[in-house]
Amino acid sequence: MATCAVCKKNIQLRPENAFAPFCSARCRQVDLGKWLNEEYRIPSGPEEEEDPQVDLNGTNEERD
């Protein structure tokens, strides 16, 4: 028994299942989107994590 890589639903790998290894066209699309997002992240270079605290400090301190 195989499971859909996206929603973990049980699927049957049959020749007539055009969406294998996914359960539906929607899940196949979701997985495709994930791969595309990964590819877009690669050329961006080193990891840069945005620090949410920067935003908090900015709103707490009002310089006029």
Ligand SMILES: [Zn+2]
């Ligand atoms: Zn699915």
